[in-house]
Amino acid sequence: QVQLQESGPGLVKPSQTLSLTCTVSGESITRGTYYWNWIRQPPGKGLEWMGVIAYSGTTVYSSSLKSRTSISRDTSKNQFTLQLRSVTPEDTAVYYCVGGSLTYWGQGTQVTVSS
Helix, strand or coil: CCEEEEECCCEECCCCCEEEEEEEECCCCCCCCCEEEEEEECCCCCCEEEEEEECCCCEEECCCCCCCEEEEEECCCCEEEEEECCCCHHHCEEEEEEECCCCEECCCEEEEECC
8 A cells, every 4th residue: 555644844934945755655666657746735726736756766847836846855765855945925835745646645734834
């Protein structure tokens, strides 16, 4: 059974960098054909796809967030990480890590950007 769990601070100050980690169990993040995504949902809005890191390590980002987003991985820990730079209150959202063909979802973690 594949399980994903997000971790990171729930409160970030404006202009700082938001950093979240997703720990994966039940499957290796380097297994072929698996993709590992970050998706967020701002309050009162729909889901927004942010980016993905493939089993090969290749990354692709949303065009609207590309300049501020980095996704990396630690294969020894079976984790992948999101960094979102220069955050504003508009980045307040529930952040999800999602794996497979958007099959496996973490429970989500609330991140609030506020001074």
